[in-house]
Amino acid sequence: MALTDLPVLGMLRTRMQWAQARQGLIAENVANADMPGFKPRDLAELRFDRATGTAINASPGLALTSPAHLAPPGQSEAGADAKGAKRFEIRPNGNAVNLEDEMMKAGDNQSDYQLAASLYQHSLTTLKIAIGKS
Known part of the structure; x- marks a missing residue:
């Protein structure tokens, strides 16, 4: 088992990937702020199972199990939620795009990503110290 396969590191990687996907949707919302009829979208909040540490799909219904699969109608990303906006x-x-809300979401999302990246880096540093590599 590689050190990077630890559940905590996997959860941090998943959180960073989720933040990256959310940033793409926020950018899409801002880019289409002047398009008639455009409805903003956002990702459902990412949750983890306490017992296994795996991500739980918060949105009911169909979900993407592989990036190669087609998204359900009305969704371009797994967990994308047009109604939740x-x-x-x-x-x-x-x-229905409100630029102020989108900018607030982008700032919060950036902070979440930076926190997860910092925790990931510090976890790897701690593991290196524990095995004697500094």
């Missing part, structure tokens, strides 16, 4: 302001052209 807050719709406080919908413009007359049907666009």
Whole structure:
């Protein structure tokens, strides 16, 4: 078993991959802020099973089990949620993107990613010290 196969490191990698996918959706929302009829999307919150440390799919229904699979109708990413977006302001052209909300989500997402990356790096450093490589 490789050191990088530890459950804690796997959870941190999964969290970073989730943050990366979420950043792509946030960027897509911002890019389409002026497109008539565009509805913003976001990923469902990532949760882990306490016993196994594996990610739990928070969205009911169909889920992607491989990147090569086609996404369910209305979703381009696993866990993408078009209905979960807050719709406080919908413009007359049907666009529901609120740039302030998207920028807040992007900042929070960046902080989450940096935290996971920092924990991952520190965990690897600690493991190196434990096995005698510094």
